[in-house]
Amino acid sequence: MRIFSGIQPTGRKHLGNYLGAIRNYVAMQDEGEAIYCVVDLHAITVDFDPAELRERVYNTTAILVAAGLDPAQCILFRQSDVPEHTELCWLLTSVTAYGELSRMTQFKEKSEQQKSFVSAGLFMYPVLQAADILAYQTDEVPIGEDQKQHLELARNVADRFNTRYGETFIVPRHRIPRVAARVRDLQSPLKQMSTTASTEQGKVHILDDPDVIRRKFQAAVTDARRDVVRSPDKPGISNLIELMAAARGISPDDVEREYAGAPGYADFKRDVGDAVVKLLAPVRDRYGPLRDDERALEAILIKGADKARAIAADTITRARTRTGFGRPQ
Numbered sequence: 001m002r003i004f005s006g007i008q009p010t011g012r013k014h015l016g017n018y019l020g021a022i023r024n025y026v027a028m029q030d031e032g033e034a035i036y037c038v039v040d041l042h043a044i045t046v047d048f049d050p051a052e053l054r055e056r057v058y059n060t061t062a063i064l065v066a067a068g069l070d071p072a073q074c075i076l077f078r079q080s081d082v083p084e085h086t087e088l089c090w091l092l093t094s095v096t097a098y099g100e101l102s103r104m105t106q107f108k109e110k111s112e113q114q115k116s117f118v119s120a121g122l123f124m125y126p127v128l129q130a131a132d133i134l135a136y137q138t139d140e141v142p143i144g145e146d147q148k149q150h151l152e153l154a155r156n157v158a159d160r161f162n163t164r165y166g167e168t169f170i171v172p173r174h175r176i177p178r179v180a181a182r183v184r185d186l187q188s189p190l191k192q193m194s195t196t197a198s199t200e201q202g203k204v205h206i207l208d209d210p211d212v213i214r215r216k217f218q219a220a221v222t223d224a225r226r227d228v229v230r231s232p233d234k235p236g237i238s239n240l241i242e243l244m245a246a247a248r249g250i251s252p253d254d255v256e257r258e259y260a261g262a263p264g265y266a267d268f269k270r271d272v273g274d275a276v277v278k279l280l281a282p283v284r285d286r287y288g289p290l291r292d293d294e295r296a297l298e299a300i301l302i303k304g305a306d307k308a309r310a311i312a313a314d315t316i317t318r319a320r321t322r323t324g325f326g327r328p329q
């Protein structure tokens, strides 16, 4: 089985990224041939600074390795090192509808956040994402809930290309975790925890100091009741239950049972904070030395790109031929 996923080198990665995606990248290394990509080409679709972009690629790479990605076992690379992605992206535009791109929620949200300039790249973002996935003949894509719509688009595009030009791509499936697929903002639990949209208090960074994490959980917005149960009218507590379950590797039902009859939320919030601190501590400890060695990070990425390119080139040659480009094969 081939596994592929991409992660943006923007901002500092948070608990939602960790539970919704990164942790599953690590687990899936043992399930098949796993390929992970730091998607720097996607990062230029909103305002960015070139020097900072390079730094952020290293930050994200170091986080992934600290979280447990083993470059000897998986392929870890930087998107811009494999130009096949951009070529395939263009080929795929012929089977992507303007209307379907206009309906993408991420595009609608992000284009509203951009004050003065909405780039064409932001609109094309999901086509490049489809190219990332399809270039590797991917079977499964580990992602958080928010990326489901983009994956659906990639499936439609693959299907359409296969129908129109002949069987070329595997139509990929998503792999969304059962618990913590959409981690909520601690301050506005109706919204998801987000690098750009959440306030500092609303999100927990993987690299936050343990005391900072504990304080953020203590200050998490809940409700005026005192029962630790999941319910649509209790989005804050529901989120904390899911987080505790995910952090401790138990089910949300177990959490509810454990706190049945609790006198209020204080102990529960403290315990969730402690569980998250314990979960993230090993990643935080490993991060520093890894991030300090940029040459080693660069070596990982370059080696990964060589391996990735060998796979992608094969697919792109086929896609080119099917589309009517180049020498007939």
Ligand code: AMP
Binding pocket: 006, 007, 008, 009, 016, 017, 018, 019, 020, 021, 022, 142, 143, 144, 145, 146, 147, 180, 181, 182, 183, 184, 192, 193, 194, 195
């Ligand atoms: P990004 O940082 O946008 O590249 O996201 C990397 C991965 O984290 C993607 O698979 C997202 O679906 C996932 N993700 C982002 N935010 C959350 C969240 N709040 N809860 C769960 N997963 C998330």
Ligand code: TRP
Binding pocket: 004, 005, 006, 007, 008, 039, 042, 128, 129, 132, 133, 141, 142, 143, 147, 150
């Ligand atoms: N759009 C994804 C996100 O914001 C990142 C991404 C780019 C991705 N290419 C991908 C995810 C391919 C999965 C597969 O999180």
